[in-house]
Amino acid sequence: xxxxxxxxxxxxxxxxxxxxxxxxxxxxxxxxxxxxxxxxxxxxxxxxxxxxxxxxxxxxxxxxxxxxxxxxxxxxxxxxxxxxxxxxxxxxxxxxxxxxxxxxxxxxxxxxxxxxxxxxxxxxxxxxxxxxxxxxxxxxxxxxxxxxxxxxxxxxxxxxxxxxxxxxxxxxxxxxxxxxxxxxxxxxxxxxxxxxx
Amino acid sequence: xxxxxxxxxxxxxxxxxxxxxxxxxxxxxxxxxxxxxxxxxxxxxxxxxxxxxxxxxxxxxxxxxxxxxxxxxxxxxxxxxxxxxxxxxxxxxxxxxxxxxxxxxxxxxxxxxxxxxxxxxxxxxxxxxxxxxxxxxxxxxxxxxxxxxxxxxxxxxxxxxxxxxxxxxxxxxxxxxxxxxxxxxxxxxxxxxxxxxxxxxxxxxxxxxxxxxxxxxxxxxxxxxxxxxxxxxxxxxxxxxxxxxxxxxxxxxxxxxxxxxxxxxxxxxxxxx
Numbered sequence: 001x002x003x004x005x006x007x008x009x010x011x012x013x014x015x016x017x018x019x020x021x022x023x024x025x026x027x028x029x030x031x032x033x034x035x036x037x038x039x040x041x042x043x044x045x046x047x048x049x050x051x052x053x054x055x056x057x058x059x060x061x062x063x064x065x066x067x068x069x070x071x072x073x074x075x076x077x078x079x080x081x082x083x084x085x086x087x088x089x090x091x092x093x094x095x096x097x098x099x100x101x102x103x104x105x106x107x108x109x110x111x112x113x114x115x116x117x118x119x120x121x122x123x124x125x126x127x128x129x130x131x132x133x134x135x136x137x138x139x140x141x142x143x144x145x146x147x148x149x150x151x152x153x154x155x156x157x158x159x160x161x162x163x164x165x166x167x168x169x170x171x172x173x174x175x176x177x178x179x180x181x182x183x184x185x186x187x188x189x190x191x192x193x194x195x196x197x
Numbered sequence: 198x199x200x201x202x203x204x205x206x207x208x209x210x211x212x213x214x215x216x217x218x219x220x221x222x223x224x225x226x227x228x229x230x231x232x233x234x235x236x237x238x239x240x241x242x243x244x245x246x247x248x249x250x251x252x253x254x255x256x257x258x259x260x261x262x263x264x265x266x267x268x269x270x271x272x273x274x275x276x277x278x279x280x281x282x283x284x285x286x287x288x289x290x291x292x293x294x295x296x297x298x299x300x301x302x303x304x305x306x307x308x309x310x311x312x313x314x315x316x317x318x319x320x321x322x323x324x325x326x327x328x329x330x331x332x333x334x335x336x337x338x339x340x341x342x343x344x345x346x347x348x349x350x351x352x353x354x355x356x357x358x359x360x361x362x363x364x365x366x367x368x369x370x371x372x373x374x375x376x377x378x379x380x381x382x383x384x385x386x387x388x389x390x391x392x393x394x395x396x397x398x399x400x401x402x403x404x405x406x407x408x409x410x411x412x413x414x415x416x417x418x419x420x421x422x423x424x425x426x427x428x429x430x431x432x433x434x435x436x437x438x439x440x441x442x443x444x445x446x447x448x449x450x451x452x453x454x455x456x457x458x459x460x461x462x463x464x465x466x467x468x469x470x
Contacts, residue, residue: 069467098429134274137418156464162447168439175435190431
């Protein structure tokens with residue numbers, strides 16, 4: 001009985017953890033994510049299925065809460081606990097929809113992971129190159145990897161040709177709030193509209 | 198040449214005076230609100246008008262520019278590649294002028310070498326043998342970037358009809374470019390008429406054709422990126438503004454990678470939350 005229980009525990013918790021564990025080395029970590037995303041994208045599955053699988057990858061590898069917090073910029077001080085809780089729920093849905101929508105446009109992306117640059121103990125930049133196709137030029141992609149917990153790196157930003165997507169998002173959110181005289185409710189409405197569309 | 202230099206000096210003086218003016222004008226209003234969100238610290242000159250211009254440009258893009266870019270993309274790859282190369286080769290003359298003004302003689306040498314090789318061996322720039330010989334493109338330069346290198350501040354942000362996002366500094370840079378760009382001078386300056394160059398052979402419309410071709414080539418290379426941005430933005434105007442300002446900042450600092458231009462203080466702040 002005890003043995004059966006241990007086997008169940010093993011299959012239920014330990015095995016899935018090991019099979020989905022990503023490398024703690026930032027370069028290898030990004031290489032694994034790129035390979036996994038590519039595998040999902042080249043499969044002849046429906047867009048819904050790809051979206052679901054990519055969302056799963058993002059939930060495991062992106063510090064969504066950290067990105068959400070960063071995206072608030074100076075406005076984070078204006079949020080009370082209740083508003084923050086509501087914001088993070090909306091933000092996660094918004095982020096996953098936006099993230100998967102950008103990726104599902106690529107049917108067979110060819111990305112070379114090139115090098116790493118350790119900024120400090122908390123951040124490492126992994127440099128990669130999206131190779132050119134007949135239609136698109138090559139694109140430099142840098143991944144800002146959060147390494148505060150060295151055993152579990154997480155992505156915090158994607159920098160395309162030197163342009164930070166997290167910063168774009170932060171300035172976009174700020175513009176929405178500013179456009180409504182500092183009222184954060186407008187941001188909630190805009191995020192909800194994006195999620196629903 | 199003296200006349201060109203005189204025009205250039207007038208532009209420079211005008212540029213700095215105008216910037217001083219706009220810096221004062223921009224220091225009123227909702228600065229507290231702005232400081233909460235924008236890292237760039239670049240204020241709006243007149244946001245309402247800029248948003249209207251942005252909508253106009255967006256409409257024109259959908260109706261005219263994007264369909265043209267899609268048509269251009271239907272051309273065979275070698276034709277598109279060759280066209281892009283020719284435009285880039287001509288554009289490098291403006292880069293060369295600005296390399297010199299920035300005091301970057303190493304890059305000026307690289308730009309001049311590339312132009313010489315690509316114009317001759319590369320047959321008017323259709324091919325890019327210079328890259329194969331190790332003279333890689335070092336990035337485009339314009340007068341707005343040069344003013345940035347000289348220490349001129351950005352000034353406020355606004356949107357021009359058709360030309361799109363700009364700042365006070367970059368709009369002055371647009372005017373400066375016309376004086377520094379040999380292609381513009383050859384096609385516009387009636388004083389240059391020696392039987393080889395001048396309006397008789399290279400009329401003004403050729404300049405606009407060359408610039409339009411460059412714009413179409415750029416748009417064609419970015420169709421999906423623009424679509425994705427449009428689809429995933431909750432405020433497209435703000436997204437484009439952020440991208441434009443980040444891009445200009447990167448170009449002025451001549452950094453290939455973002456880590457040299459990005460301020461990490463906000464990331465530090467969330468780590469300490």
